[in-house]
Amino acid sequence: MDFWHDSAxxxxxxxxxxxxxxxxxxxxxxxxxxxxxSADDYIYAARTHAVMQQYGFDLPRLxxxxxxxxxxxxxxxxxxxxxxxxxAWQPAIFGNAWYGVTLLCVLVPLFFCLYGACRCVVRRLDxxxxxxxxxxxxxxxxAFIEGMPAPVEGLYWFNGAMNYLPYFSLAVLNAGLTFxxxxxxxxxxxxxxxxxxxxxxxxxxxxxxxxxxxxxxVLVLLLAVVLCARQRRFYHLPAFLAAVAGLLINVTAxxxxxxxxxxxxxxxxxxxxxxxxxxxxxxxxxxxxxLLCLLVLLALPLRYLAQSSSLSDRVFRHPLAGAAVTFxxxxxxxxxxxxxxxxxxxxxxxxxxxxTFILGLAVTEFLLFxxxxxxxxxxxxxxxxQLGKAGKRLPLVCAAMLVCMACIxxxxxxxxxxxxxxxxxxxxxxxxxxxxxxxxxxxxxxEAILTDTDQPDVVIRPxxxxxxxxxxFYTDVAPGPDLxxxxxxxxxxxxxxxxxxx
Numbered sequence: 001m002d003f004w005h006d007s008a009x010x011x012x013x014x015x016x017x018x019x020x021x022x023x024x025x026x027x028x029x030x031x032x033x034x035x036x037x038s039a040d041d042y043i044y045a046a047r048t049h050a051v052m053q054q055y056g057f058d059l060p061r062l063x064x065x066x067x068x069x070x071x072x073x074x075x076x077x078x079x080x081x082x083x084x085x086x087x088a089w090q091p092a093i094f095g096n097a098w099y100g101v102t103l104l105c106v107l108v109p110l111f112f113c114l115y116g117a118c119r120c121v122v123r124r125l126d127x128x129x130x131x132x133x134x135x136x137x138x139x140x141x142x143a144f145i146e147g148m149p150a151p152v153e154g155l156y157w158f159n160g161a162m163n164y165l166p167y168f169s170l171a172v173l174n175a176g177l178t179f180x181x182x183x184x185x186x187x188x189x190x191x192x193x194x195x196x197x198x199x200x201x202x203x204x205x206x207x208x209x210x211x212x213x214x215x216x217x218v219l220v221l222l223l224a225v226v227l228c229a230r231q232r233r234f235y236h237l238p239a240f241l242a243a244v245a246g247l248l249i250n251v252t253a254x255x256x257x258x259x260x261x262x263x264x265x266x267x268x269x270x271x272x273x274x275x276x277x278x279x280x281x282x283x284x285x286x287x288x289x290x291l292l293c294l295l296v297l298l299a300l301p302l303r304y305l306a307q308s309s310s311l312s313d314r315v316f317r318h319p320l321a322g323a324a325v326t327f328x329x330x331x332x333x334x335x336x337x338x339x340x341x342x343x344x345x346x347x348x349x350x351x352x353x354x355x356t357f358i359l360g361l362a363v364t365e366f367l368l369f370x371x372x373x374x375x376x377x378x379x380x381x382x383x384x385x386q387l388g389k390a391g392k393r394l395p396l397v398c399a400a401m402l403v404c405m406a407c408i409x410x411x412x413x414x415x416x417x418x419x420x421x422x423x424x425x426x427x428x429x430x431x432x433x434x435x436x437x438x439x440x441x442x443x444x445x446x447e448a449i450l451t452d453t454d455q456p457d458v459v460i461r462p463x464x465x466x467x468x469x470x471x472x473f474y475t476d477v478a479p480g481p482d483l484x485x486x487x488x489x490x491x492x493x494x495x496x497x498x499x500x501x502x
Contacts, residue, residue, distance in 0.1 A: 003388075004304055010131045017135055020399060021142045024406045027427035028145060031471060032100035032156060034436035036443040037092040038474045040159040043485035044069060045090035052093045053491070062089075079253025082208030083163055090158050096447055102158040106165050111141045113169035117176025124183045125308035132301055140358070143294045146405045146422040149354050150347025155423070157474045160348045167209035168352040171217040172359065174202045174239065178224045181235045183310065192235060199239025207246015212333050212349060214247040216356065219329055271339035278338075279331040282350075286357055290408050290422065293401035294358070295365055300387075302362065303380060306370035316370030326360025426471055435469035442467050450486060456493040 003009055037045075047065035055061055070084035078084075091098040091105070118133035118140075126132075145155070153160035177195050184192055203221070207214045221240040228236055250256065306316070333353050372378040387394065406424035420426050430436045446460050463476045477484055482495040 004126075005128065007131070014131050014135050014138075016395065017138055017398075020402060021138055024402060024424050025142070025145065027424055027431055028155070029103065031427040031431060031436055032103040034440040034469075035100045035102060035156045035472055036096060036440060036447075037090060037099055038157055038159075038476070039484060040087075041090045041092065041157070042489045044073070044084065044087040044159060045093050046485055046489045048088045048090075049093040049489055050491070057094075073255055075254045077255045077259055079250045079256035079259070080163075080208055080210065081249065081253070082205055083167075083210060086162055086166070086209075087159055092158075096444065099158070102161060103155055105158070106155055106161045107141070107145070109166050110144065110169045111137055113173040114141055116173045117179075120176035120180040122305065124180055124186070125305045125310050136298075136301060139294070139297055140362070142402070143290070143358060143405060144355055146424060147290050147354070147358075148423065149350045151423050151426075151471055152474050153346060153348035154351040156472055160346070160474065164210055164213065164348045164352050167206045167213035168216070168355060170202050170206050170209075171213050171220070174199055174206070174217055175220050177202075178221060178236060178239070182224065182228060182233075184233055184235045186310075196235060196238050199236070200242040203239050203243030204246045207243060207248075207250050211247065211250055212336055212352065214243065214250060215332055215336055216329060216352075218243045218247055219332055223325065268339065271335055275331050275335035275338045278334050279327060282330065282353065282357065283327070286354060288408070290405045291358070291361070293404050295361065297398060297401055298362055298365060299369075300384070302366040303369040303373075303384070306366055306373065311370070313370075313374050316367055316374050319364065319367035319371040322360060322364030322367045326357060326364065329356050329360065420470055423471065430469040430471055435466075436472060438467050439463070439469050439472050450490040450492070450495070457496075458490075458492055458494070459496045459498050461498050 042049075047069050048062055051058060051061045051065045066085045066088035069088040070081065073084040074081050091101045115133055115137035118136040122129050122133045122136070145151075148154045154165060155161060177199050180187070181192070181195050181199075187195070199221075203217060206217045218240070221236055221243055224236040225234070225240050228234070330353050333349070333356065337349060369380070373380060406422050408422055421429065442463060449455065449458055449460060452458075460477065462478065463473070467473075468476070477486075477497045479497050479499040482497065486492070486495045
């Protein structure tokens with residue numbers, strides 16, 4: 001019995017993979033203990049924090065405060081009719097010790113959305129593969145964690161991470177549902193209804209969560225609508241219309257108009273050219289050793305899935321179409337902030353663009369395997385048999401590639417961020433060096449001053465360079481008046497930031 005039909009062997013490999021990845025991620029999770037709130041964490045959570053201080057955990061009041069926050073920002077800043085509600089639940093409203101939960105808030109939905117998408121795809125291609133979706137989700141999620149261009153904005157800073165990653169995760173899940181609906185004749189009526197309803201709901205949620213993720217979702221659904229319309233199948237249309245409606249509500253909201261007037265956007269032609277160049281630069285800089293390791297680890301399962309009889313040969317006639325679509329998606333995601341704000345956007349935007357790039361290359365690899373064997377007639381079976389003869393050395397090779405991914409960080413287009421390790425090694429370094437502990441200690445002392453009821457007027461100082469670990473530090477207060485909303489958050493008369501010398 002071969003590997004793909006031996007569930008016992010698959011379970012052993014999955015267990016090894018999960019344990020080894022879990023071991024590699026220990027520093028990442030330990031570091032989260034030292035994370036502390038920053039910047040927009042305070043202003044978005046001011047109402048919910050006030051409820052916690054006055055009434056404790058009063059759920060009805062907290063829900064109302066979160067909803068009031070949502071309405072305020074919809075009308076006065078971004079037009080996001082879901083995001084404001086979510087950001088109001090910043091974990092530090094329950095105490096600074098809870099802020100590290102941010103990492104779980106990001107990774108749990110990311111992993112399970114990846115699993116859901118993988119399950120939708122794998123089960124359509126081979127019903128017998130019940131464990132493969134778990135392995136693929138683990139591997140891709142691990143790659144996301146380790147290679148994220150701006151990990152502080154994607155893992156440890158609540159406002160930045162939760163304003164992007166959950167909606168990108170839902171877009172990935174919706175892509176899996178979209179793929180499943182491409183096999184609508186093989187689904188029961190109940191399954192088709194469930195897929196369509198889930199797509200509609202996800203479309204509205206993403207539209208109210210973030211514009212870039214909403215645009216990504218719309219483009220993926222548009223591609224599915226166009227491809228399936230040739231076969232007169234319109235099951236993707238409800239989800240597409242819901243996604244468009246959600247995005248339109250977002251971009252036409254009063255808050256969006258307020259926000260865009262505060263930025264000097266680029267002209268249309270300039271934004272098109274700039275985003276094209278930036279997308280091309282990202283391709284060049286992100287094609288690195290960790291990515292190669294990931295693609296090698298994905299090779300066997302993707303090659304196996306490419307043999308599925310559920311797909312016709314014509315699917316694989318143009319394998320580079322996957323790379324082309326990936327580039328277009330990346331270009332569109334960069335174009336939107338370039339056009340509206342005149343630049344590529346924050347590091348958290350680069351995170352989701354990079355993740356789109358990774359998933360797009362995985363799809364391209366899948367198409368290439370199908371093209372080689374089913375179109376060009378190249379038989380890869382002898383090469384795979386040779387791998388099987390490697391025996392005990394194969395797990396060691398896989399482990400070495402995972403370690404490589406955990407040590408060598410991916411690069412980013414932004415200057416000054418390409419000289420750090422991957423997330424695991426960087427986290428281990430900051431823990432061992434004491435940077436994380438110093439960061440948390442200073443901010444705990446600041447928190448003690450700000451929560452002291454005997455001091456209505458407070459003076460605090462910014463962090464020094466030695467107190468700013470790369471993985472945990474996003475930004476800090478600047479000398480002068482309070483621009484972070486610390487004054488209302490802590491119910492002070494005034495909060496002043498002294499310079500370094502005072």
